[in-house]
Amino acid sequence: MKNQMLKPLVIAIALMLVPLSIGTAQATQTNQGDRGGRGDKGDKDDKGQIGPQGPAGPVGATGPAGPKGADGTSCSFHVIGETYQGGIVFWVDDDGQHGLIAAKRDQSAGIQWCNGIDRVTGATGDGIGAGVMNTAIIVATQIGDSKPGNFAAKVAADYRVQDDGVTPCDYFGSFIETCYGDWYLPSMKELNLLYAAKMNQVVGGFSDMGYWSSTEFEYNSAWRQFFTIGTPGGFQWSGSKFGKLPVRAIRAF
Template structure:
């Protein structure tokens, strides 16, 4: 009996020891669970984070088993980004088409989550597959752009570097068989960047050239010269900025007028040089009334609610083209009155800008140019702008 009791005691003792060992073993295997530790995180730029594409987040501590959750901070749709791969330097995720704006990013592993200190910024863009855009169109023309991925309500935005600041044009679209149709807005001209608008999101569709003709009234004035089949050109204001005024003081070419040219499409740069030059002249303690270049640069006109304020004094060759255009008009003097007109091109061959080229608009057909003493002759100036 005593032997049986001893056996029972030994059995329960072994059982207790075994259980204790298992509990200790389990504790060692599980350990203390902690959230993922991710260091040195660097997010991709917003411009490179495009919906529908993979992006790479730099950082140490990511795993291919991670779940990446993105919570919108701009009331856009939240999403869980599929993990494409992970390595010692970061993680590659897929950004879905619905994404856009700023996101708080969380990394979950083994049911524990770490919120990253850096935010992911997704570009508000989308793509159109197999996109085909006509190279050119006319203002008011009905146009079709083909591609896959258009939606009802899409709009087409027309923008140009030569439109006044803040001015753009928007066309409403209709769904077509292979894309969308719309009418090119009135007022568009020159080279236009076109963008598809869908709420906050955009799709860059490239450019469309909208040519114009000499004599067209657009862009705040009258087109008097074109190049590149009407895509670029020059526009004259419909009035003089002055009728009788000296150009300004006779000053040294270097540094006050260095770099001016006689060529087409240099009048804007000439005017900027001359405005900066007279500012330096005054800063050196000299006095000067507003110059003709400054008056042209300050000229502004509002037409149909649009303010055009990027005018300048034309170069010799630009003002020559204005004379050539005026010579073709039946009522030439109604457009540009008879007078001599300043240009922004200095007479070469002297260290002093004592004279600037002028163009004689007293003549109706014969072109006459010459040197006008800048602080003696009081003649006219007509602002122009370019596109």
């Protein structure tokens, strides 16, 4: 009897608790926080620090040898007193590959510097190698002054000799001879070197007179040098272009 009375009471209490539990569940769902937004994308250049370099790897095997290069050409070294290219070497530069050669004998025992007329030629160059240009200028300037005329620079420029320095070249040329024809009248500097070569007995056959240089002083005078032994040997002075002095041609290599 007592249990029958409690049963309706339990049912009533249960019915009252159902809405309460549903409300609690709904409240639990409703009270969830909003979903956070997506964070900013990181900068792609923001890289981490580079780690330390690792140890070196083992040395690789030696590769095969390359092809052999072509044989180089050997350099010729020349010395003062050497017989070479038609004359005697009387001066060389520091590397011994370039220098000056003197003819073995005079090209004239006495001839004037001018070609019959005093004139300014502009051949005032001095120094090693200057005689080449001086000679070309003198010949070009004076060649028409007197026909047929001859003068110191032309005598030097016309000199041609074979390799032995004695045998003249054939006028028409030859396939069997080696001929050198690029001779010139030395400048003051070159003439002084030639005088020193005489004093050192490198080159011989000189006269004791003064020799012509290709260096002009004035319209009516040019430089010359005594080749005597002792006073006034080696003295250079300017004199009349009409003076007749010997000529010793030189060439460069």
